[in-house]
Structures are given as C-alpha cells and as structure tokens.
Amino acid sequence: MSELKIAVLGVGMMGADHVARITARISGARVVVVNDYLTDKAEAIAAGIPGCRAIADPLDAIADPEVDAVVLATPGPTHEKQLLACLEHGKPVLCEKPLTTDVESSLAVVKAEAALGKRLIQVGFMRRFDHEYVQLKSLLDAGEFGEPLVLHCVHRNPAVPPNFDSSMIVRDSLVHEVDVTRFLFDEEIVSVQIIRPAANPGAPQGLQDPQIAVFKTASGKHVDVEVFVTTGVAYEVRTELVGEKGSAFIGLDVGLVRKGAPGTWGGQITPSFKERFGQAYDTEFQRWVDAVKAGVNVDGPSAWDGYAAATVCEAGVESLNTGQPVEVKLVDRASITGA
Ligand code: ISE
Numbered sequence: 001m002s003e004l005k006i007a008v009l010g011v012g013m014m015g016a017d018h019v020a021r022i023t024a025r026i027s028g029a030r031v032v033v034v035n036d037y038l039t040d041k042a043e044a045i046a047a048g049i050p051g052c053r054a055i056a057d058p059l060d061a062i063a064d065p066e067v068d069a070v071v072l073a074t075p076g077p078t079h080e081k082q083l084l085a086c087l088e089h090g091k092p093v094l095c096e097k098p099l100t101t102d103v104e105s106s107l108a109v110v111k112a113e114a115a116l117g118k119r120l121i122q123v124g125f126m127r128r129f130d131h132e133y134v135q136l137k138s139l140l141d142a143g144e145f146g147e148p149l150v151l152h153c154v155h156r157n158p159a160v161p162p163n164f165d166s167s168m169i170v171r172d173s174l175v176h177e178v179d180v181t182r183f184l185f186d187e188e189i190v191s192v193q194i195i196r197p198a199a200n201p202g203a204p205q206g207l208q209d210p211q212i213a214v215f216k217t218a219s220g221k222h223v224d225v226e227v228f229v230t231t232g233v234a235y236e237v238r239t240e241l242v243g244e245k246g247s248a249f250i251g252l253d254v255g256l257v258r259k260g261a262p263g264t265w266g267g268q269i270t271p272s273f274k275e276r277f278g279q280a281y282d283t284e285f286q287r288w289v290d291a292v293k294a295g296v297n298v299d300g301p302s303a304w305d306g307y308a309a310a311t312v313c314e315a316g317v318e319s320l321n322t323g324q325p326v327e328v329k330l331v332d333r334a335s336i337t338g339a
Contacts, residue, residue: 001293005068006070009062015074019031030052034053059081059082069292094285098313100306122288126280128301145242150222151239151242154237155236157230157235158232169207169227178312191326194211200228202230202232236269311328
C-alpha cells in the first residue's frame, strides 16, 4: 500500500484538526473522504484537499471502497453504530474518545471486536503519546521511583462550550486522567469519588466546577485530580507521581522564559488542548498509520481501555450526585478478550 486512504468522519474542531494533521504532517496517508452532519462544512473541507470527496452518510463513508481506514471525530452518541460498521467492513478505526457514551454499548463494541479475533479499534487517548507522559512511564517501568504510590493531577481548561454540564466534566475531561492512571499504573481503578467544592462564581449557573476526583486502584494506590474547566486563564495539565524512591512532575509549561518589562519574567501557557497535545496527536496518528499500513496490530489504547474508562466515568457521575465513593464494576476481561 503506497498511501493509507483515510475517511475522517466529523469535521468539527478536532476532526478538522485531524484532517489538517494528516494532510500536512503525517507521512504515508491522505484524506480521501470527509463526512459531517453539516454537509456544507464537509464539502468546503473536501474542496481544499486534492482527491478528497465529501460523502453525506457516515455509513456510506465507512463502506466506500476507496477508504482503507477511518478516523471518527463524530459526537459520542454516534460512535457505537459507526464503530460496528468499521468492524463489519474490516476497517481499522481511530476513534476519538469516548469509545461510546455508556457502559453497555462500550462493552458491546469490545465483544464485537473480540469476536473478529483482530484488533481494529484504537481509542484517541492521546496523552499516552505525549513525550512527557511517555518519559514518566518509562522511568516508572524501569523502577526509578521504586513502588509508585500516589498521583496528583491538575486538569484546567480556560473555558468549555455552553452545553457542557457537570457530568461532562467527568465524562469528557476527567476521562483523560482515568486513562492516564490506567496507563501509568497498568492496573484498573476500583473506586471513584467526586468531591464538590464551592463552585466558581464565574462558571455558568448550575455547573459544578471545579471538581475533585479521588481514585483508588486495584492495588490500593491513590490518585487525586483537580478538574477545573472555567478558569478563564489557559490550558494546564500537570501530573505529579510520588513513589517509594522519589517523585516526578510533568506539564510544568517550562518553555522559553522571558525577562521583560521592569521587574517581570515569565513564559506562555498553551491556550487549548490542540496546542498542548499537538505533538501527542501527531505521534498518535503517525504510529497508527504506520501500524495499519504494515498490517500489524495497532498498539495504542484499545476498545477495552475505552470500555474501562466509560465504566469509571459512569461510577464518577454517580458519585457526583451522591458525594460517596462508588465501586467500579468491570466485567472479567479474560472472559471476553482472552487477555
Ligand atoms: C476535551 O474534550 C478534551 O478531550 C480535552 O483534552 C480536555 O482537556 C477537555 O476538558 C475536554 O473538554
């Protein structure tokens, strides 16, 4: 295969960014089909890319014979149907999180893929490809910190869209720390509690922001996360790992530090996740394209990772309402995937 021919479904903020990424920065792949429920938007994007067509129906886009692989950046509620169509057509798919929006449909997708006996789904938990997270993970795996004990995380957004409600802070934002915890510690989260501090007076009426999440992992490790999505400042994601033999910090935004106007010094913080995790998205896509072209199993986050994250988030939303720790109940993995 000379070039992987990709259909990108959903060309909102993230999908459009992925189209630009594949077109300008990813080698060995090009976008041949775009789809969006806003057909004008899809057509405008297709018109700017040589050899690219807009297809109005997402399932037709997946089935199109020219399409080798699919990127899903469509709204979460549409994912189950689209993922099942990708499996049916045997097409590798890189699916932006969430895998699906509820536990039952996520599990159905995991089972459908397992029945094929072949990995076709990768979930877009991009932080696993960020240089700093990768470095932290390799130090951890090399035993540099001894036994890891605690993870402190901060996840701040300057603002969120008007439709963002308190449960989306769990499902859409905190979900990244759910995946980071499972990635770094290689174990499942067994309970989650969401604490509701006094809400930001500047947040939209009724939005519980910030939230403090506490996870407990299977071996008893502690993780706490401050998620605060209406800071009005910039995009900040920090993680501190504390272990038996020391600790490490990532996400300090230490780029260029400038000394300027009388008595001041400082740098810049990225405005959003597109810039903060730009390198991670690029690496994620290049690795996925290379694996699909080589016909080897993709090694990024799997459908199981998507299902596990959905299950933790469901427990998180329950805890958001009750304030109590909620147990996370995963099905037995070996019974489905043989893993
Ligand atoms: C958004 O959907 C993301 O995935 C970002 O990474 C996250 O920081 C943000 O809070 C979400 O809304």
